[in-house]
Each structure stands twice: as C-alpha cells, then as structure tokens.
Amino acid sequence: MxxxxxxxxxxxxxxxxxxxxxxxxxxxxxxxxxxxxxxxxxxxxxxxxxxxxxxxxxxxxxxxxxxxxxxxxxxxxxxxxxxxxxxxxxxxxxxxxxxxxxxxxxxxxxxxxxxxxxxxxxxxxxxxxxxxxxxxxxxxxDLIRVGSESPGETRLRLLLESAGLPAPRPNLDIVDGDRFVARVDLAYPDVCVAVEYEGDIHRVDRAVWRKDIRRRERLEDIGWRTVRVTADDLSQPAELIARLRRLIPSG
Structure with missing residues (x-):
C-alpha cells in the first residue's frame, strides 16, 4: 500500500x-x-x-x-x-x-x-x-457541511457565510440541458456565480492550469461568472467580499 x-x-x-x-x-x-x-x-x-x-x-x-x-x-x-x-x-x-x-x-x-x-x-x-x-x-x-473537498473550500465557505453572504452550494455539478459542463467548488445557482478556490497546484501544474481555463470558458458560454479565490483572499478578504456582494445582490 x-x-x-x-x-x-x-x-x-x-x-x-x-x-x-x-x-x-x-x-x-x-x-x-x-x-x-x-x-x-x-x-x-x-x-x-x-x-x-x-x-x-x-x-x-x-x-x-x-x-x-x-x-x-x-x-x-x-x-x-x-x-x-x-x-x-x-x-x-x-x-x-x-x-x-x-x-x-x-x-x-x-x-x-x-x-x-x-x-x-x-x-x-x-x-x-x-x-x-x-x-x-x-x-x-452546526457549521459542518457535506460536500467539501479541501480545507481551502471549507475556510472559504465559512468566510462567505460569516460575512453575511448566502450559504453557497458546495461542489455543484453544472449542466446545460443534458450536457455536463463543470463541477465547481462553491456555487450560487440562482445568480449563476461560481466561486473557485485556487490552491498552489492550480498555479504550478500546467495541465491543471489549462483545464481551469477550459472550464471557465465553458461556464462563461452558458452565462456563469467564475470568481477565483486564493489563500491571499482568505487572509485579506475585503475586496473578495465586496465583489461577491455586487454579484449576489441578495447577500
């Protein structure tokens, strides 16, 4: 093993x-x-x-x-x-x-x-x-949720909820009719906003980087906006929270 x-x-x-x-x-x-x-x-x-x-x-x-x-x-x-x-x-x-x-x-x-x-x-x-x-x-x-796939996702979800934003849906499969488009870390399907946590592998692994680009373009093609988040955003979240509040008016 x-x-x-x-x-x-x-x-x-x-x-x-x-x-x-x-x-x-x-x-x-x-x-x-x-x-x-x-x-x-x-x-x-x-x-x-x-x-x-x-x-x-x-x-x-x-x-x-x-x-x-x-x-x-x-x-x-x-x-x-x-x-x-x-x-x-x-x-x-x-x-x-x-x-x-x-x-x-x-x-x-x-x-x-x-x-x-x-x-x-x-x-x-x-x-x-x-x-x-x-x-x-x-x-x-009471804050534990099924579906998180990384510590970064959990910390990001907790940050968004503690800022008063609506609770996002974790690891949601996005489809266009019968066609699978992408699986996103956190999603606000009512406003077609995906929030993706980008760990270091997304930066240093060229294959992952290319896959991320293709996923983002497929999401854009069906009207979804992708917000990419890094560890820096978690430590200094003011700009991220402000942007999401503009994209999610109900938050």
Whole structure:
C-alpha cells in the first residue's frame, strides 16, 4: 500500500508500539487523525497519542501521550487500531481552534467514501457531556457541511457565510440541458456565480492550469461568472467580499 508523503515513519513507529503493547489500546487524538489522513494544521514534531479504555493504565513512554477513554470503540486503519472518526473528532476539540475543527468535520463527512456523518458526530457530542472542548465541538457541528473537498473550500465557505453572504452550494455539478459542463467548488445557482478556490497546484501544474481555463470558458458560454479565490483572499478578504456582494445582490 502506498502511504501518503511523510506518513511511513509514523506508521512504522505505530506498528512497533502495537507489537509491544498487544491489546487494549488504540491510537487516538492527533495520531488517529493523521492515520485517517485528515487535513490537520502542519506540526513538525508531534508525539504519538495512545488511548486505553478506562480505568486502564495509560502508557507513560517518552514520545507518547497517554489517555483514558470512558467511551470505547475502535476501527482499523493501515493495519492499526484507532479510535473511531467520531471519537477522534471529539478528542481533537481539545487541541484545535474552531475553524480547524470545522475543517476536520467537513473532511470526515465528505468525499466519495465518507468516514462519518454529521448525525454520528452529533451523537458523539451527546455522549460526551462535560468533556473538555465539548463546547467547541457543539459550536462546530452546526457549521459542518457535506460536500467539501479541501480545507481551502471549507475556510472559504465559512468566510462567505460569516460575512453575511448566502450559504453557497458546495461542489455543484453544472449542466446545460443534458450536457455536463463543470463541477465547481462553491456555487450560487440562482445568480449563476461560481466561486473557485485556487490552491498552489492550480498555479504550478500546467495541465491543471489549462483545464481551469477550459472550464471557465465553458461556464462563461452558458452565462456563469467564475470568481477565483486564493489563500491571499482568505487572509485579506475585503475586496473578495465586496465583489461577491455586487454579484449576489441578495447577500
């Protein structure tokens, strides 16, 4: 199995620990999220998080952080026991700021083979009253949406909604009669406006750049306006928000 870039060392360390520990443990928190390939914020050095069912004894090993969990359920990921996506998300509420937690929530409920659902995440919240970070999880759950395909899309959607613009539809397929035209990141179909988040690959990959041009021209041919957004727009959004307010009068 081909591992994501930078993951082979982590997986090797986890397997070495699993052989030593044997049973009654699971990788959790930040480590579980990495094994789920979730889009965590970058950290150059992070300890391995291991949980055991309460009242068991959490591991005390250099380079590892031990936890005890009263709610105990695990799944297998990369041949390793990990806490469920729902438990992992709840655990991350103690480690991430709200926007980062929302990005992970969108990731878990989206994609071709979602790892969880909003309903399952909500049940995990209900099963964890009083836990540290649970208020942050409650705040995030109502903002999670199915359909996001990248952290940039989630952050962009949250920015537009927090600015008072109508909620866009994520990853909408645009058709012209029976003909597929394009799939756009965020869409306002009532006014034929598409908002596309442009990561670095759109700039450095020539094939992607050419594909973007063709998509934009096909959309223009059927009367759609495309607004292209970069990371700079997310950090300094005033001009972007003003332009979208002109294009979406109801916002």
């Amino acid at each position: 081909r591992l994501p870039v930078g993951m082979d060392g982590l997986v090797e360390r986890c397997h070495a620990y699993a052989q030593h520990r044997g049973v009654d443990f699971a990788f959790s928190h930040w480590t579980a999220a990495l094994l789920f390939e979730a889009p965590l914020p970058r950290r150059d050095d992070s300890p391995i998080h291991v949980s055991v069912p309460a009242p068991g004894r959490a591991p005390e090993i250099a380079g590892f952080v031990g936890h005890k969990l009263s709610e105990w359920a695990t799944v297998e990921r990369m041949g390793l026991p990990v806490t469920t996506p729902e438990q992992t998300w709840i655990d991350l509420a103690t480690m991430l700021v709200p926007t980062e937690l929302l990005v992970i929530g969108d990731y878990f409920v989206s994609g071709r083979h979602p790892l969880s659902t909003r309903e399952a995440l909500a049940r995990a919240i209900a099963a964890s009253p009083g836990r540290r970070g649970i208020a942050r999880a409650r705040q995030a759950i």
